[in-house]
Amino acid sequence: MSDLLVAGGQVLRPDLTVERADVLVDRESGDIADVVDPGTVDAAETLDASDGLVIPGLGNAHTHVAMTLLRGYADDKPLDAWLQEDIWPVEAELTADDIEAGAELGIVEMIRSGTTAFSDMYFHVDRIADAVDRAGVRAVLGHTAVTVGKDDEAARADLQQSIDVAKQLDGAADGRVSTTFQPHSLTTVGEAYLREFVPKAREAGLPIHFHANETENEVDPIVDEHGARPLEYADDLDLLGEDTYVAHGVHVDEAEIDLLADTGTGVAHCPASNMKLASGMAPVQRLRDAGVTVGIGTDGAASNNDLDAFDEVRDAAMIGKLVADDAGAVPAEAVVEMVTRGSADLLDLDGGRVEAGANADLAVVDLEAAHLTPAHDPVSHLAYAVRGSDVRHTVCDGEVLMRDRGVLPLDEAAVRERASEHARDLIARAEGDA
Ligand SMILES: N[C@@H](CCSC[C@H]1O[C@@H](n2cnc3c(=O)[nH]cnc32)[C@H](O)[C@@H]1O)C(=O)O
Ligand SMILES: [Zn+2]
Structure with missing residues (x-):
């Protein structure tokens, strides 16, 4: 067997206890073969986890990975103005090459910070899939359709493309x-358009992902026009269900929370983006109490401004308390569970846990750091003190993607340089200087 041993560290178990153990990975199947007592097995290749904590690779349940090119380009505006005045004009100039360069940059950033799977919404998706293929991570991809501002033909073509791309790319990158x-x-x-295309997507058996209840400005027009709350309207359109997850879910009332729970619809919680755009804050504790599956997302790098899931986890725990007016709300265990099991559930992955049979998607966090000393409670550290830069190794599908902070499948310096060039030329085109 072609195996890999992640040895010498502590391991975060599915019940969020921590024990000294080695993790044996079957590289052929890409699964965890076993979690064993320290030093009891050998393997062809070893990854040193001493003074480290082995955790499941994190799941970023909502992002726009190629938006790394727009990191720091437009800040300090609310969602509508930010999209309409700054982001959409620049995105109109984005080429497929730009998107691939931005995707590579974002994926490198995620590998460096222990994220092994992400859910993305964008366009030129085949090129994002190429980047995922080369980088060795997992992704749930799709072509995002917008109909406002388009004529009927273009609007229908966009939605049809969302269905076609989802059918074509499913299973790409060796199933990742x-x-x-x-x-x-x-x-x-x-x-x-929704009445026409949602049934087609359902017929094709496609899972569904969309932005919902992100700002008040988005809720009010729906209530005015349809006489229903957004998620009631979504339910009427057959958009909700076990294989649907919405991004944000900030402005949801009690009936909508019950609807999410009853239909099995998940929520990708994006606290940093919601804070930065002053969108409001999702009632995460209430969602969880109602039994809604909540994962953690960064949203795009232009509204965050990084793709570090640890940052997001800390934000989720902090803001979850503020919004509940309760320091006991959204505790450390909850956010660690959300970014591992929660995101994995939304992305429909057999991962998010270090256990025999699960996907061998792992990160090893270095605990040898001043800001992680002393280590009373590793789960507390994961929620409140660990940073993405504390990740020493990253493994996905049984392959080592980062060893001793060196990214292996991609040349990080070249990726950064290429992305910088694409970003510079893009802005020059958009601002009419090119
Ligand atoms: N703009 C394209 C396709 C949209 S891709 C997904 C879009 O989501 C945008 N986006 C990024 N973050 C957010 C957010 O928080 N809420 C809503 N849209 C966002 C992103 O800039 C991108 O335009 C078209 O007209 O067809
Ligand atoms: Zn988004």
Whole structure:
């Protein structure tokens, strides 16, 4: 057997206890073969986890990975103005090459910070899949359809493309890519189009991902026009269900929370983006109490401004307390569970846990650091003190993607340089200087 042993460290178990153990990985199947007592087995290749904590690779349940090119380009505006005045004009100039360069940069950033799977919404998705293929991570991809501002033909073509891309790319990158049908949001895709295309997506068996209840400005027009809350409207359109997860879910009332729970619809919670755009804050404790599956997402790097899931976890725990007015709300265990099992559930992955039979998607966090001393409680550290830069090794599908902080499948310096060039030329085109 072609095996890999992650040896000498402590291991975070599915019940969030920590024990000294070695993790044996079957590289052929890409699964965890076993979690064994320290020093009891040998393997062809070893990854040194001493003074480290072996955790499941983290799941970023909502992002726009190629938006790394727009990191720091437009800050300090609310969602509508930010999208309409800054982001969409620049995105109109994005080429497929730009998107691939931005995706590589974002994936390198995620590998460095222990994220092994992400859910993405964008376009030129085949090129994002190429980057995923080369980098060795997992991704749930899709072409995001918008109909506002488009003529009927272009609008229908965009939605059809969302279905076609989801069918074509499912299973790409040796099965590490899966897909979703993606209407951008309930206000940027018109009702007639949703009534026509959601049944087609359902018929094709496609999971669905869209932005929902992100800002008040998005809720009010729906209530005015349809006489229903956004998620009631979404339910009427057959958009909710076990294989649907929405991004944000900030402005949800009690009936909508019950609807999410009853239909099995998940929520990708994106606290940093919600804070930065002053969108509001999702009632995470109430969602969890109702039994809704909540994962953690960074959203794009232009509204965050990084793709570090540890940062997001800390934000989720902090803001979850503020919004609940309760320091006991959204405790450390909850956010660690959300970024591992929660995100894995939304992405429909057999991972998010270090256990025999699960995907061999792992990160090893270095505990030898001043800001992680003393180590009273590793789960507390994961929630409140670990940074992405504390990740020493990253493994996905049984392959080592980062060893001793060196990214292996991609040349990090070249990726950064290429992304910088694409970003510079993109902005020059968008601002009319090129
Ligand atoms: N703009 C394209 C396709 C949309 S891709 C997904 C879009 O989501 C946008 N986006 C990024 N973050 C957010 C967010 O928080 N809420 C809503 N949209 C966002 C992103 O900039 C991108 O335009 C078109 O007109 O067809
Ligand atoms: Zn988004």
